[in-house]
Amino acid sequence: MKYYSRYGFNEFILALGYKGEMIKRYFLDFYTLRQDFTVGLENGQIRMINENHGEKWTVHLVDTGLETQTGGRLKRLTELLAKGAFMMT
Secondary structure (H helix, E strand, C coil): CHHHHHCCCCEEEEEEECEHHHHHHHHHHHHHHCCEEEEECCCCEEEEECCCCCCCCEEEEEECCCCCCHHHHHHHCHHHHCCCCCCCC
16 A cells, blocks of 8 residues: 555555455554554543544445455445446555
């Protein structure tokens, strides 16, 4: 994704199956884990310190099924891919 981003491609669609929940958790935690922050343990309030900006990406995470093959995954992404040409890795 960093390689694609270097060339101006910053929107990604991930067709999830095996370990999809782990991949979702990774992206949900991505921004927070790159930051320095203070946690108020009395009330759970979080305050960012020296906020580091993340990647300039938009990532779509789509569960396409555990047993789905490549062609089936692409078919399940049809609506998201309808914008035009795309690259698949």
